[in-house]
Structures are given as structure tokens and as C-alpha cells.
Amino acid sequence: MPELPEVEAVARTLRRRVAGQRVVRCRVLHSIAVRPQSPATLRRGVEGQRIEGVERRGKYLLLRLARGCVALHFRLDGQLVWFDSPARSTGGRPRRPARHIDVAFELTGGTLGFVDRRHFGRVQWLARAEDSPGIRNLGIDPLSPGFTPERVQTLLGKARRALKLLLMDQTRIAGLGNIYASEALWRARLDPRRRAARLSPQEARRLHKAIVYVLRRALECCLHPAPDFRNPEWWFSGVEKALRVYDREGRPCRRCRGRIRRIEQGGRSTYFCPCCQK
DNA sequence: CCTGCTACCTGATGGC
DNA sequence: TGCCATCAGGTAGCAG
Numbered sequence: 001m002p003e004l005p006e007v008e009a010v011a012r013t014l015r016r017r018v019a020g021q022r023v024v025r026c027r028v029l030h031s032i033a034v035r036p037q038s039p040a041t042l043r044r045g046v047e048g049q050r051i052e053g054v055e056r057r058g059k060y061l062l063l064r065l066a067r068g069c070v071a072l073h074f075r076l077d078g079q080l081v082w083f084d085s086p087a088r089s090t091g092g093r094p095r096r097p098a099r100h101i102d103v104a105f106e107l108t109g110g111t112l113g114f115v116d117r118r119h120f121g122r123v124q125w126l127a128r129a130e131d132s133p134g135i136r137n138l139g140i141d142p143l144s145p146g147f148t149p150e151r152v153q154t155l156l157g158k159a160r161r162a163l164k165l166l167l168m169d170q171t172r173i174a175g176l177g178n179i180y181a182s183e184a185l186w187r188a189r190l191d192p193r194r195r196a197a198r199l200s201p202q203e204a205r206r207l208h209k210a211i212v213y214v215l216r217r218a219l220e221c222c223l224h225p226a227p228d229f230r231n232p233e234w235w236f237s238g239v240e241k242a243l244r245v246y247d248r249e250g251r252p253c254r255r256c257r258g259r260i261r262r263i264e265q266g267g268r269s270t271y272f273c274p275c276c277q278k
Numbered sequence: 279c280c281t282g283c284t285a286c287c288t289g290a291t292g293g294c
Numbered sequence: 295t296g297c298c299a300t301c302a303g304g305t306a307g308c309a310g
Contacts, residue, residue, distance in 0.1 A: 027296065076303050118288050
């Protein structure tokens with residue numbers, strides 16, 4: 001599931017590939033991917049437009065156009081694929097991965113496809129990024145200069161929620177998902193069940209440092225190897241190298257040899273070490 | 279404003 | 295072997 005590091009790596013790599021190209025044509029093959037918009041809205045918004053830039057907002061990927069932008073959200077399983085030549089729908093054997101494509105952007109120099117078999121992900125055209133409530137309401141980006149220990153302290157300040165749930169709230173901190181929230185709390189040696197407002201200033205500083213460390217390290221992993229839009233496996237290769245607790249239920253903690261536990265918070269799995277996370 | 283719950287969707291998994 | 299029920303997970307929308 002792409003979280004901030006994956007989307008950031010994709011943005012940097014895709015930027016070099018598509019910036020300056022024009023969207024010759026847009027095909028919506030599975031209209032569920034553009035809901036609640038209509039395929040026509042997306043097509044009219046993008047066709048003929050030049051892609052001026054690619055950026056990330058939280059877990060959203062934005063294609064900045066001459067007029068407006070396209071916002072893509074991968075949710076759980078969304079991916080991007082790339083074809084150098086215009087995809088051919090007839091003749092010839094299908095290319096190796098005969099994956100279904102939900103939305104295809106035919107550019108001047110190739111085709112960019114949005115793929116999501118589970119159909120949770122979304123692609124929208126927006127006159128301005130802020131027209132999307134999800135984007136407008138995003139909290140601070142943890143890799144931005146404004147993300148300081150003091151800022152973390154303020155965010156924690158009034159929240160009665162469990163720490164893990166706060167970290168995953170996109171309107172507070174933009175970009176942490178289920179995996180890196182667990183990873184950051186492990187790194188900070190903090191129990192995910194703690195009430196956010198109860199952290200000491202010292203613990204808040206530890207949390208800040210852990211979040212930044214975990215995301216930066218994961219981003220490095222996601223950039224080496226760099227995103228390969230022909231290889232669906234890439235989307236998982238970065239995460240695997242970076243994981244210290246996630247999905248390790250019952251196995252020994254890499255720090256204290258305690259037994260990693262899995263609990264449920266807000267209907268999601270949380271992994272932590274009860275022995276060294278207090 | 280804050281918090282918590284559910285629907286959305288489908289591949290993978292496990293039980294019988 | 296095959297079928298069916300269950301589960302995972304990010305976000306929007308709704309309820310309290």
C-alpha cells in the first residue's frame with residue numbers, strides 16, 4: 001500500500017518521464033476509478049493539456065496541467081504502469097502483464113496507466129488541488145521544514161485519541177499510513193495505545209525524530225531501486241527492506257527480543273513490542 | 279471541533 | 295478438489 005515514501009519516489013521518478021508532455025488522449029476503461037466524477041469530466045479536463053509538473057501532497061500524486069491538475073490516490077493497491085508506445089488493443093499478443101488498466105493517459109511519448117484491481121483508488125481532474133476536500137484538509141507534511149518537534153507537541157496537545165490513530169489521521173499529519181505509523185512508534189519506543197496528549201515533551205521529540213527517520217529511510221529504499229512502472233513488484237520492494245515491526249506478530253523484537261504483538265486499533269492491525277514500547 | 283463506526287471492493291486465505 | 299465465508303486496508307460520509 002503506497003504511503004508517503006512510495007508516492008514521493010513515484011513523483012520524483014515520474015516527473016522526469018512525463019513533465020513537458022501533452023496528454024493526447026485519455027481513456028477511462030473502468031469508470032469506477034473516477035467516481036464520483038464522470039469519465040467525460042476527466043477526459044475534457046486533461047485532453048490536450050500539457051503536464052507541467054508532478055508533485056506529492058500527502059499520499060496524493062498530482063499531475064499539474066496547464067489548466068488544473070489530475071489527482072491520483074492509490075489507496076491500497078493502486079499502481080501506475082507505463083508503455084513506451086501507444087498501447088494496442090487489437091492484434092499482437094497482449095504484453096506480458098495483461099493487467100487491466102482503469103485509466104489510460106496517452107501522452108506524446110508513451111502511455112501512463114492507472115491500475116487498481118480492487119477499485120479503491122481514484123483519479124480526478126480538479127480545477128485546483130484544493131477543490132478536493134481530501135487534499136484541502138491535509139495536515140502538515142512530515143518531510144517539510146515546518147514539521148518540527150514543537151509542531152508535533154502542538155498536534156499531540158489536545159488529542160484524546162490513541163497515538164497510532166492520531167498518526168494515521170491525514171488531517172493532522174499527511175502521509176503516514178498503517179505501516180509507517182507502526183514503524184515510527186516502534187522506533188520511538190512508544191506504546192501505540194498511549195493517549196496522544198499524555199506524551200512528555202521529551203517523548204514528543206523522540207516521536208518527531210522517529211517519524212522523520214522512518215520516512216527518510218523508507219524513501220531511500222523506495223529510490224533504490226528507483227520506481228519501475230513496468231514492474232508491479234517494485235511497489236512492494238521498498239517497504240520490505242524498511243520494516244522492523246510491521247507484520248511480525250509473534251516474532252522476536254529486533255531491539256529487545258521481546259515478542260511482537262498485533263492488536264486492533266480503529267479496525268486496523270497495529271504491531272508493536274510490549275516489552276520496549278512504553 | 280472531536281471521535282468512532284461503516285461502506286466501499288476484490289484477491290488471498292482458511293475451513294470443511 | 296472445490297466451494298464459501300472471512301479478512302485486509304485508506305478514506306468519505308455519517309452519527310453522536
